[in-house]
Amino acid sequence: MSSPAAELHQMAAIGRLLASVVHEINTPLGAIFSNTEVIVRSLELMQPLLADGSPEALEKAGRLAATCQNLAAVDRIACERIRSIIRGLKTLSRTDAGEPRRTDLNRLVLDTLKLTEAEFGRRISVETELGELPEVECYPQLLAQVLLNLLVNAGQAIEGEGVIRVTTGIEDGAVHIAVADSGRGMSPEEQARAFRAGFTTKPVGEGAGMGLAISREIVEETHGGAIGFESQPGKGATFHVRIPLRQTRRMGV
């Protein structure tokens, strides 16, 4: 994956994603900043109250302590939120293919979904049905990129509210990952050109139309698998990715 077009595409996808990740991180970050200040201020106010020692002063100090506890609990939730976003980002952080690794593809699906959560918000509900999978030798960063691309496409195909369904399982000696959306679907012309480089239905600036071409390269050339889809206009689309359990090709990019 070193062609300039592929690199550009990857940068554009990561740029878009980062914008929504930034939004998702700024909310808990704002809460943590604010709470830390309020806790420090409360502790300052508490000192003279405790020194005073009168029942009213102690009661006030108790209320301040309760506020601090409450805010510390909020901070913990906020930190956990940020941590889970960063865990998702790590999957994509390396721009090269990295080394082939035995990978739990269900884990990869879940980590990638963490990233799109921010972009989908409450507009799109994501359902998963993950079958039991053995670890598979693959390039996890590249496959994460494929999944991310399919998920982002699925999200963009949905106008307003909708559902994306991700299923995994084993089928004929391969891991089968399906990403189905309830979006607008594809016309026969769009279907014929879907995997062609430069094809896009998105407005200028939203995509260069390289996603599926690159996904096919990653799945079929690099992993000896298969990628395909079925779709009807108005009835959504389902993309299928198949990665052989035993790599027949020598891993190498």
Added chain:
Amino acid sequence: MSQRRQPTVLIVDDEEMVITSIRAFLQLETDFTVHGFTDPEEAARFAAANPVDVAVSDYLMPKMNGIQLLTRIKELQPEASRVLLTGHADKQSAIQAINQVALFQYLEKPWDNAQLLLVIRSGAERAELYRELRDKVEALDGANSRLKTVQRRLIEAFL
């Protein structure tokens, strides 16, 4: 300005943690009345029935976005100061908000408490001034029409 009520601040964000944090801060630093809503429709219902001095709203929320909510609040409470607090560092939404709802302030997450307090304080003052101005204009209108009646009577008495 004898028995002035405490300013009422509305905080609307689909993230509970934002409301909890800002409420705790305002309760510590001010004696403002704070109402928090995770559902923008509920916030709009509140504003339809209660006075609001400052409305602080998130941008991206389900059902209704922050600009739609603040537009609604502008219709319900023209004097209220409207503040958009967003993590979505998106110039487009900022420009749209400022033009569409005559926004008082546009703040970005993560927010700075000192700045937020300054914005809410001056927003409350501005709302109060608007109300006073409206009351004075009404008083002036009343006085003016009374004056006209007196004038008419005087003319009638002389003719």
